[in-house]
Amino acid sequence: MEYFLELFMGGLTRGSIYALIALGYTMVYGIIELINFAHGEIYMIGAFTGLIVAGLLTMLGFPTSAILVIAIVCAIVWAAAYGLTIEKMAYRPLRSAPRLSPLISAIGMSIFLQNYVMIAQTSDFLPFPELIPHFDFMDKVGSIMSSAELVIILATVASCVGLTLFIKFTKLGKAMRATAQNRKMAMLVGINVDMVISATFVIGSSLAAVGGVLIASHIGQINYYIGFIAGIKAFTAAVLGGIGSLPGAMLGGLVLGLTEAFATGYVSSDYEDVFAFLLLVLILIFRPSGIMGKEKTQKV
Amino acid sequence: MSNESKTMNQSFVRFFLTAGCDGYAHAVRKSFLVALWFVFLTFPIMVIRVNTIENTVVWHWSRIGYVALAIFFGSFVWRWLLARKELKKDESQNETRVESVLTRMQSNPIFKFSALAVLALAAAVYPWAFNLYQTNIMISCLIYIVLGLGLNIVVGLAGLLDLGYVAFYAVGAYAYALCNMHWGLGFWYMLPVGAVLGAVLGIILGFPVLRLRGDYLAIVTLGFGEIIRLVLENWGDVTMGPSGISSIARPDLFGVKLGVVGSTQYMFYIMVGLLVFTIFCVNRLQNSRIGRAWLALREDEIACQAMGIDKMKTKLMAFALGATWAGMAGVVFAAKTTFINPASFTFWESAIILSIVVIGGMGSIRGVIAGAIILILVPEYLREFAQFRMLLFGAIMVLVMVFRPQGLISAKRKIYTYKVAEAGAANE
Numbered sequence: 043m044e045y046f047l048e049l050f051m052g053g054l055t056r057g058s059i060y061a062l063i064a065l066g067y068t069m070v071y072g073i074i075e076l077i078n079f080a081h082g083e084i085y086m087i088g089a090f091t092g093l094i095v096a097g098l099l100t101m102l103g104f105p106t107s108a109i110l111v112i113a114i115v116c117a118i119v120w121a122a123a124y125g126l127t128i129e130k131m132a133y134r135p136l137r138s139a140p141r142l143s144p145l146i147s148a149i150g151m152s153i154f155l156q157n158y159v160m161i162a163q164t165s166d167f168l169p170f171p172e173l174i175p176h177f178d179f180m181d182k183v184g185s186i187m188s189s190a191e192l193v194i195i196l197a198t199v200a201s202c203v204g205l206t207l208f209i210k211f212t213k214l215g216k217a218m219r220a221t222a223q224n225r226k227m228a229m230l231v232g233i234n235v236d237m238v239i240s241a242t243f244v245i246g247s248s249l250a251a252v253g254g255v256l257i258a259s260h261i262g263q264i265n266y267y268i269g270f271i272a273g274i275k276a277f278t279a280a281v282l283g284g285i286g287s288l289p290g291a292m293l294g295g296l297v298l299g300l301t302e303a304f305a306t307g308y309v310s311s312d313y314e315d316v317f318a319f320l321l322l323v324l325i326l327i328f329r330p331s332g333i334m335g336k337e338k339t340q341k342v
Numbered sequence: 343m344s345n346e347s348k349t350m351n352q353s354f355v356r357f358f359l360t361a362g363c364d365g366y367a368h369a370v371r372k373s374f375l376v377a378l379w380f381v382f383l384t385f386p387i388m389v390i391r392v393n394t395i396e397n398t399v400v401w402h403w404s405r406i407g408y409v410a411l412a413i414f415f416g417s418f419v420w421r422w423l424l425a426r427k428e429l430k431k432d433e434s435q436n437e438t439r440v441e442s443v444l445t446r447m448q449s450n451p452i453f454k455f456s457a458l459a460v461l462a463l464a465a466a467v468y469p470w471a472f473n474l475y476q477t478n479i480m481i482s483c484l485i486y487i488v489l490g491l492g493l494n495i496v497v498g499l500a501g502l503l504d505l506g507y508v509a510f511y512a513v514g515a516y517a518y519a520l521c522n523m524h525w526g527l528g529f530w531y532m533l534p535v536g537a538v539l540g541a542v543l544g545i546i547l548g549f550p551v552l553r554l555r556g557d558y559l560a561i562v563t564l565g566f567g568e569i570i571r572l573v574l575e576n577w578g579d580v581t582m583g584p585s586g587i588s589s590i591a592r593p594d595l596f597g598v599k600l601g602v603v604g605s606t607q608y609m610f611y612i613m614v615g616l617l618v619f620t621i622f623c624v625n626r627l628q629n630s631r632i633g634r635a636w637l638a639l640r641e642d643e644i645a646c647q648a649m650g651i652d653k654m655k656t657k658l659m660a661f662a663l664g665a666t667w668a669g670m671a672g673v674v675f676a677a678k679t680t681f682i683n684p685a686s687f688t689f690w691e692s693a694i695i696l697s698i699v700v701i702g703g704m705g706s707i708r709g710v711i712a713g714a715i716i717l718i719l720v721p722e723y724l725r726e727f728a729q730f731r732m733l734l735f736g737a738i739m740v741l742v743m744v745f746r747p748q749g750l751i752s753a754k755r756k757i758y759t760y761k762v763a764e765a766g767a768a769n770e
Contacts, residue, residue: 139747150739170394316573322562330554
């Protein structure tokens with residue numbers, strides 16, 4: 043039973059991170075129908091920025107919890123800046139191009155960013171300092187769930203709730219929903235669609251950056267390649283939940299995380315990634331609209 | 343220099359410098375701001391390098407200067423290219439100068455045959471004129487051309503984005519390696535078997551996933567490619583795991599075993615033969631009934647179905663035929679390197695093949711050949727810049743998509759002329 047709970051909590055943590063990244067995918071897809079391949083790389087850049095800031099602050103002697111907060115804020119700022127720039131350079135000129143063009147451009151961007159970080163930093167694994175503080179009250183359940191896992195799950199829940207409220211009640215959130223429904227109509231009623239799309243990229247990138255710093259601190263090492271696998275898995279999560287739907291992305295992330303945790307715990311750890319991809323293939327074949335997605339009829 | 347051309351030159355310089363701006367001052371200010379933004383953007387990752395174990399920091403301040411300068415001048419080019427694209431929107435169907443020269447050359451029979459003869463001669467002499475190293479590079483370039491032409495059927499003609507193409511390549515290579523290891527089957531038996539295996543696998547994979555729309559298809563094929571690689575890596579009992587399979591037999595010439603030099607030269611001729619065969623097949627396919635169905639499917643799926651084309655069959659055909667070439671190229675690859683392991687079949691291999699197709703020109707045979715030569719041969723000779731290779735691939739993919747979506751050499755549709763006089767005569 044304890045083993046089960048341990049796996050469950052591990053899966054929940056993993057799933058939270060997938061959910062955080064998947065939200066960015068789903069928001070972008072909901073608005074411009076593009077799989078933002080470079081989203082995983084934004085997550086990686088967020089983690090790297092966090093590492094650099096954390097390294098600098100550690101040397102200056104800041105307390106750990108302050109470092110965590112500052113590192114996350116910096117990661118958000120830079121990840122958002124990257125998201126904004128990528129959208130403007132690689133996707134905006136292709137807004138009216140055939141569907142394949144922005145997708146290929148996104149793949150190119152992803153390759154570019156990975157190699158950019160590899161050349162500017164290093165191709166080796168870099169150790170990431172443990173930033174998440176250790177809580178004493180977690181000692182009793184320490185074998186099941188660590189404090190880091192608790193923080194990650196709580197941060198994810200907070201981000202998701204915040205995002206849902208933002209989309210539901212603010213003016214920008216309403217504009218986003220309108221743009222997702224029908225871009226031309228949104229333009230006609232006076233919504234600055236370009237601005238809304240940029241804002242979507244900024245929010246998605248920020249969430250990915252939060253996920254990047256938290257998971258890097260939990261796992262303890264990063265390299266330039268982490269964005270690729272995380273990105274594909276987060277995309278799987280987004281598809282699983284129904285792409286374009288925010289609660290779907292969160293649910294999908296959790297389902298994927300738990301599936302992976304149990305599959306590695308009870309079946310075999312060698313095939314961890316295979317289970318994720320298999321789940322993706324099966325979902326797309328049998329229920330392409332996902333768990334919470336709506337069936338869309340294709341218009342001529 | 344005459345007065346007229348001087349003003350022409352001046353207006354070009356002016357257009358180049360102020361494209362998309364209100365004047366020189368505005369352009370400079372804009373570029374300055376862009377450079378500033380990129381300095382901010384690249385600051386942490388380019389400049390600071392921390393070591394969290396020894397608590398040391400290395401600062402690369404000079405990199406800021408490079409980034410700023412590159413972006414400042416680059417932004418002029420970027421704006422100019424954007425403005426030029428806007429201007430040329432209406433005439434984008436026109437051929438570029440290189441393309442029109444190529445077309446004219448192709449339509450002139452004397453020139454065409456003499457060019458073909460020169461190419462054939464060059465191919466015949468090449469392995470004798472150059473050393474082993476050069477021949478080996480050329481063989482891998484030829485393999486990539488075949489792979490590119492195969493993927494071109496799927497991506498360029500049928501418009502299905504396949505990101506797991508390398509899986510079929512891996513299956514071909516492993517099929518040869520394993521059959522050779524266990525049963526000693528030779529190259530010439532396995533070449534057709536590899537092709538058939540590729541096609542069968544293409545159909546097996548294609549059957550369930552082809553209902554999916556373009557971008558979903560891309561992800562599923564990517565997942566499939568990764569599954570194949572992970573299985574190859576982890577199923578150690580059969581595939582020997584990450585350490586791979588070594589001492590795979592080279593092809594023999596009617597039972598005669600050749601030395602290293604001889605077999606490399608022989609390999610080169612096999613590859614040239616395979617390439618000619620591929621070009622012949624793809625060329626014939628392109629203008630066949632199925633080829634036209636692919637193009638129609640790529641342009642508009644619904645209209646295509648309304649015209650009575652079986653979508654499923656057409657797509658499966660594209661998948662299977664594309665995979666066939668990958669299977670064959672895989673067999674050749676295994677025979678050429680005599681050693682394979684899963685590391686040769688990562689997603690990056692798929693990405694390289696895709697960039698060959700995209701950068702060369704989707705749907706264009708000449709384009710794919712040019713793309714492979716540029717992307718495979720040039721980096722081989724610029725070894726010092728090896729680490730920038732993938733960086734440039736990525737950047738070029740984005741730039742090509744933004745500024746020249748049809749690729750270096752765009753595909754030309756065959757034009758069927760309808761002879762009015764004859765048709766009229768027949769009607770009477």
